[in-house]
Amino acid sequence: MTDDIILNYISLEDLTDHEIEEKIILIRERRLMARRVYEETQRLKREKELGKLIIGLDKQLGMFVKEMASADKAIAKVEKRAIHVRALRLEIGDMSALVEPKGDK
Numbered sequence: 001m002t003d004d005i006i007l008n009y010i011s012l013e014d015l016t017d018h019e020i021e022e023k024i025i026l027i028r029e030r031r032l033m034a035r036r037v038y039e040e041t042q043r044l045k046r047e048k049e050l051g052k053l054i055i056g057l058d059k060q061l062g063m064f065v066k067e068m069a070s071a072d073k074a075i076a077k078v079e080k081r082a083i084h085v086r087a088l089r090l091e092i093g094d095m096s097a098l099v100e101p102k103g104d105k
Helices: 016-100
Strands: none
Touching: none
C-alpha cells in the first residue's frame, strides 16, 4: 500500500493541517474513482441488457410483419372465395326461377 492512501501509522499529531487535508483529498479521489468505475460498469451492463431487448424486439417485429402479411393474404383469399360463393348463389337463384313452374300451387 502506498503512503498516499494509508497514513503508515503516522500519528495525526505529526501532520500539519495541510498534510491531513491532502490525505483526505487523496482518499476521496480514490473513493470517487472506485464509484466512477462502478457506475460505468452498471451503465455498460444496462446498455448490454438494452441491446438484448432491442434485438429481441426487432426479431418479434420481423415475425409480426411476416405474420401480418400471411394474415392479409389469407383474408384476401377468404374475401375472394366469399365473392365467388355469392356469385354462385345469385346464379343458382336466377336458374331456379327459370326451373320453377309458374302458377303451380
